[in-house]
Amino acid sequence: xxxxxxxxxxxxxxxxQFALAQERKITAVKCLHKPRIDGFLDDACWRDAPKIDRFxxxxxxxxxxxxxxxxxxxxxxxxxxxxxxxxxxxxPRGPKTLLGRKDNSLLCDNVTIxxxxxxDKRSAFxxxxxxxxxxxDSYYYDNTKKDSSWEAxxxxxxxxxxxxxxxxxRIPLHQLRYPSRKLYSWGFQVERFITxxxxxxxxxxxxxxxxxFVSLFGTLEIPQSxxxxxxxxxxxxxxxxxxxxxxxxxxxYSRYPKRDADVGIDVKYGLTSNLTLNLAMNPDFxxxxxxxxxxxxxxxxxxxxxxxxxxxEGASLYKFxxxxxxxxxxxxxxxxxxxxxxxxxxxxxxxxxxxxxRNARYADIPETIPITAALKxxxxxxxxxxxxxxxxxxxxMDASYIEDFQGSEKSAQIEPxxxxxxxxxxxxxxxxxxxxGGIFTMVERNLDEESSNFLSDNAMAGxxxxxxxxxxxxxxxxxxxxxxxIEGSPxxxxxxxxxxxxxxxxxxxxxxxxxxxxxxxxGYGFHMSAGKIGGEGWLWxxxxxxxxxxxxxxxxxxxxxxxxxxxxxxxxxxxxxxxxVIRNLRLETELWDARNFKPERIGYGLSGNAFLLFMNxxxxxxxxxxxxxSLSPSALRGxxxxxxxxxxxxSAGFSTDYRKRVFMDLNAEYEKGDEGLSSTSISGSITxxxxxxxxxxxxxxxxxxxDPLQYIDTFKEGLxxxxxxxxKIDHKTLGLTVRGDLALSPTLTLQLYAxxxxxxxxxxxxxxxxxxxxxxxxxRWHKFSxxxxxxxxxxxSLTRPGESSPLVVKNPxxxxxxxxxxxxxxxxxxxxxxxxxxxxxxxxxYAHQGRFRYFQDLSxxxxxxxxxxxxxxxxxxxxx
Numbered sequence: 001x002x003x004x005x006x007x008x009x010x011x012x013x014x015x016x017q018f019a020l021a022q023e024r025k026i027t028a029v030k031c032l033h034k035p036r037i038d039g040f041l042d043d044a045c046w047r048d049a050p051k052i053d054r055f056x057x058x059x060x061x062x063x064x065x066x067x068x069x070x071x072x073x074x075x076x077x078x079x080x081x082x083x084x085x086x087x088x089x090x091x092p093r094g095p096k097t098l099l100g101r102k103d104n105s106l107l108c109d110n111v112t113i114x115x116x117x118x119x120d121k122r123s124a125f126x127x128x129x130x131x132x133x134x135x136x137d138s139y140y141y142d143n144t145k146k147d148s149s150w151e152a153x154x155x156x157x158x159x160x161x162x163x164x165x166x167x168x169x170r171i172p173l174h175q176l177r178y179p180s181r182k183l184y185s186w187g188f189q190v191e192r193f194i195t196x197x198x199x200x201x202x203x204x205x206x207x208x209x210x211x212x213f214v215s216l217f218g219t220l221e222i223p224q225s226x227x228x229x230x231x232x233x234x235x236x237x238x239x240x241x242x243x244x245x246x247x248x249x250x251x252x253y254s255r256y257p258k259r260d261a262d263v264g265i266d267v268k269y270g271l272t273s274n275l276t277l278n279l280a281m282n283p284d285f286x287x288x289x290x291x292x293x294x295x296x297x298x299x300x301x302x303x304x305x306x307x308x309x310x311x312x313e314g315a316s317l318y319k320f321x322x323x324x325x326x327x328x329x330x331x332x333x334x335x336x337x338x339x340x341x342x343x344x345x346x347x348x349x350x351x352x353x354x355x356x357x358r359n360a361r362y363a364d365i366p367e368t369i370p371i372t373a374a375l376k377x378x379x380x381x382x383x384x385x386x387x388x389x390x391x392x393x394x395x396x397m398d399a400s401y402i403e404d405f406q407g408s409e410k411s412a413q414i415e416p417x418x419x420x421x422x423x424x425x426x427x428x429x430x431x432x433x434x435x436x437g438g439i440f441t442m443v444e445r446n447l448d449e450e451s452s453n454f455l456s457d458n459a460m461a462g463x464x465x466x467x468x469x470x471x472x473x474x475x476x477x478x479x480x481x482x483x484x485x486i487e488g489s490p491x492x493x494x495x496x497x498x499x500x501x502x503x504x505x506x507x508x509x510x511x512x513x514x515x516x517x518x519x520x521x522x523g524y525g526f527h528m529s530a531g532k533i534g535g536e537g538w539l540w541x542x543x544x545x546x547x548x549x550x551x552x553x554x555x556x557x558x559x560x561x562x563x564x565x566x567x568x569x570x571x572x573x574x575x576x577x578x579x580x581v582i583r584n585l586r587l588e589t590e591l592w593d594a595r596n597f598k599p600e601r602i603g604y605g606l607s608g609n610a611f612l613l614f615m616n617x618x619x620x621x622x623x624x625x626x627x628x629x630s631l632s633p634s635a636l637r638g639x640x641x642x643x644x645x646x647x648x649x650x651s652a653g654f655s656t657d658y659r660k661r662v663f664m665d666l667n668a669e670y671e672k673g674d675e676g677l678s679s680t681s682i683s684g685s686i687t688x689x690x691x692x693x694x695x696x697x698x699x700x701x702x703x704x705x706x707d708p709l710q711y712i713d714t715f716k717e718g719l720x721x722x723x724x725x726x727x728k729i730d731h732k733t734l735g736l737t738v739r740g741d742l743a744l745s746p747t748l749t750l751q752l753y754a755x756x757x758x759x760x761x762x763x764x765x766x767x768x769x770x771x772x773x774x775x776x777x778x779x780r781w782h783k784f785s786x787x788x789x790x791x792x793x794x795x796x797s798l799t800r801p802g803e804s805s806p807l808v809v810k811n812p813x814x815x816x817x818x819x820x821x822x823x824x825x826x827x828x829x830x831x832x833x834x835x836x837x838x839x840x841x842x843x844x845x846y847a848h849q850g851r852f853r854y855f856q857d858l859s860x861x862x863x864x865x866x867x868x869x870x871x872x873x874x875x876x877x878x879x880x
Contacts, residue, residue: 211534
């Protein structure tokens with residue numbers, strides 16, 4: 001016993017902040033009369049509630065007491081919990097504040113409270129107020145990761161007074177999740193941020209470099225059993241929409257204006273105190289911001305982030321790690337750990353139609369497929385199992401079309417009736433430091449004869465994953481295993497085999513089972529990694545991940561390319577103690593090797609990067625990477641693998657102090673290939689706080705690329721073997737994203753999003769593959785000389801010496817111009833209820849010429865006819 005006591009005292013002495021965090025405790029006081037939520041903590045119940053203080057800094061002086069005093073009090077009833085915070089400020093100018101829309105990340109003074117109401121030391125619900133009363137809420141999971149999409153209906157107010165400000169929170173208990181107990185010991189945390197000194201302080205200390213967060217919370221004691229809230233929230237909406245566009249008299253489906261009206265409803269019901277059901281009938285996403293413009297010249301699909309509220313809220317439940325990757329574990333590092341490879345990519349639900357009527361000259365095709373209904377169940381069972389279940393149904397869609405001007409109207413299916421299912425479970429052990437979980441996804445389609453030629457009947461995927469942490473969460477080992485299977489007609493399975501994700505038809509692919517008659521396709525994937533992920537000083541990680549050639553997750557997930565096995569090792573160093581002009585320092589180097597399942601090496605390289613935070617809160621980050629020569633199985637779009645020369649890549653970026661009225665980020669990237677490739681891109685953002693309630697952000701992006709190996713086309717007809725044509729592209733892109741935020745009050749805001757975008761590509765120096773695996777450039781390519789390239793009437797004729805049949809290809813030059821505008825007025829006239837007025841405008845133009853003349857291109861673009869959409873949407877929350 002003496003040895004145990006001695007060990008405990010030694011632990012306390014060695015880690016005083018750790019011991020201090022465990023000692024933090026506050027008891028909530030039951031109030032008979034609810035306080036009025038006005039920001040003034042002068043109700044009688046506040047006078048009787050005990051206060052806690054003693055906040056400890058994380059920034060800038062880790063472990064030091066806060067420079068300003070903060071006091072916290074907690075009250076509760078059987079339906080709500082109240083938190084009052086008094087924040088004293090010695091600056092006579094008072095706290096710095098901004099006015100904006102709910103959930104905007106306003107860089108000003110604020111106070112945040114967290115509840116680990118499940119008492120699992122892994123998850124927590126957070127609520128934030130700033131001195132102007134602007135609210136923000138988030139959900140934390142896996143101890144350190146943040147999901148800002150979580151939405152709660154709660155009330156709060158702030159008031160400034162001479163010598164500081166105060167914040168008052170009212171959180172309905174049915175917005176939280178908690179098990180039924182006789183008394184409660186919830187995890188509880190309070191954070192205060194002071195802008196003028198960039199001080200971040202916590203009631204329960206969180207040291208820099210820690211790979212823990214929720215597990216370091218103090219304790220909130222509620223000395224009685226709380227009723228199980230099973231409230232029902234009904235959120236019906238009404239939508240009116242008008243679309244204006246130019247009519248095409250030849251197109252019978254181009255008739256404007258078009259006017260539509262729609263209704264739908266969202267339902268939220270507490271199945272138990274810690275399980276919630278969400279049901280959406282005909283959800284609407286008309287007020288969602290448009291996707292950014294881009295030009296995709298690769299063989300692969302582009303990953304686009306989800307922006308629809310129903311799917312982004314609670315998305316953290318469905319995250320499933322498929323990739324091994326290096327990097328540290330500091331809680332400020334962000335909230336996603338899946339990259340682009342994932343079993344659940346919610347944008348598959350309600351996507352654009354995948355079919356098109358055969359031989360149609362004109363067709364009435366919707367932009368997206370509506371969602372008939374979607375259901376989610378999420379929470380944590382009494383046995384400690386985290387549960388996420390999602391089911392969505394999209395209807396069968398037929399498109400009307402005509403084959404010629406005089407032809408009669410016909411109809412064809414462009415999307416079948418489809419069911420999407422996702423189930424995610426996870427069990428925590430050792431207070432959440434270890435976990436075992438699983439995921440299952442399924443897509444089922446009711447196909448007709450036409451759509452069965454390119455869509456699978458059903459697609460299933462499943463996986464298991466685990467994690468184990470030790471050493472105060474500084475060390476971690478993780479792993480996962482995934483399997484997939486799709487079934488369908490031979491034509492649909494052949495489409496999957498020949499897709500850009502796998503290219504089974506490659507002539508040098510001798511290890512994959514390419515079979516045009518098969519009716520199913522199966523595959524698997526895995527990852528394993530281990531390392532020291534937290535703390536100051538040296539960090540390290542090693543890992544491997546692979547995707548078999550037959551892995552197919554793209555019916556409901558996202559895997560742009562299979563058939564790869566990558567191994568990596570990384571070493572990093574973190575320093576959080578200020579020294580000289582540097583406040584924080586992070587260094588990392590990583591070595592990786594990638595092979596296919598033959599196995600052949602398809603790439604390897606070495607990278608290094610550095611991040612420096614200076615004493616004036618400017619930051620600098622740089623990286624340098626060497627990619628050795630590689631073998632690309634996708635460069636010839638189904639042809640043999642191509643030997644690709646190595647390249648150097650470098651980047652640098654800096655950001656200024658965001659406390660200033662004008663601050664900016666700037667990033668530059670440069671790539672130089674061993675055989676002529678050169679690419680430069682510059683991007684950044686400049687934010688101008690015009691007034692306390694008005695901010696403007698300008699995000700320019702410039703890309704200049706000269707790539708001698710841009711794929712153009714494959715020629716097969718009438719040839720004994722395919723011929724692959726490439727060209728040198730001079731690709732220039734300039735875009736500008738403008739955002740404006742005007743807040744008339746915390747509940748009435750106007751937001752502007754605008755993006756002009758111009759991208760051009762001019763081709764020259766055409767070349768044809770001779771021997772795709774030859775290391776010498778002269779043996780790998782035949783470069784067409786000017787005399788062998790003839791351009792006439794927009795068509796190139798390319799003739800090699802001694803050949804009579806030229807390669808004939810349309811001039812591939814392009815000039816793409818686009819403008820998007822989104823203007824949204826949002827009025828939250830009561831908590832959870834809102835009115836939206838939206839104006840969307842889109843313009844687009846395309847030309848077969850590669851000259852880049854930005855201002856002339858913009859002039860031509862704004863000379864085109866716009867497509868305008870006007871929306872009015874009103875939703876009203878019934879809290880039953």
